[in-house]
Amino acid sequence: MRLLRLEDDGQFSLVEFIGDNIPRYAILSHTWGADNEELTLKDLAEGTGKSKAGYKKIRFCGTQAANDGLKFSWVDTCCIDKSSSMELSEAINSMFRWYHNATKCYVYLSDVDLLTNNHDLRFV
Structure with missing residues (x-):
């Protein structure tokens, strides 16, 4: 299982775990955007993709x-x-299994903007 780690400098790295020794992690449930706007494994490996719309979801998570x-x-x-x-x-x-074993599951709804609607909601 490959997981994202948000580093102290704000960059993301990918860490691969094999077997049952998986650390606690959050998982993101989201709607997909256009293929060319989603952040990919290749984007992360190459340090590109921050201008893609999908990067906002990764940053949120x-x-x-x-x-x-x-x-x-x-x-x-x-x-x-x-x-x-x-x-x-x-x-x-x-x-x-990955969803079941996640410590937290976040939902990212691209068509909902809670700040604009003056809502203060947080689900855990």
């Missing part, structure tokens, strides 16, 4: 996880190597 005392998070768009059919298949088969 990493920041909220840190606020909740978690060092790691998982987001499907950038934690899975979709260029590998074997890895993609394994991820699809493991996803229920």
Whole structure:
């Protein structure tokens, strides 16, 4: 399982864990945008993609996880190597377990702006 870690300098790194020794992590449930706007594993590896609309979701997840005392998070768009059919298949088969084992699950709804609507909601 590959997890995102938000570093002290605000950058993201990817850390791979094998077996059952998986640290506590948050997971992001979200709606997908256009393929060219989602942050990918390649973007993270190359340090690119910050201008993509999908980066906002990754930043939200990493920041909220840190606020909740978690060092790691998982987001499907950038934690899975979709260029590998074997890895993609394994991820699809493991996803229920990954959601089940997450310490926190955040939901990112791109069409809801709580600040504009003057709502103060936080679900945990």
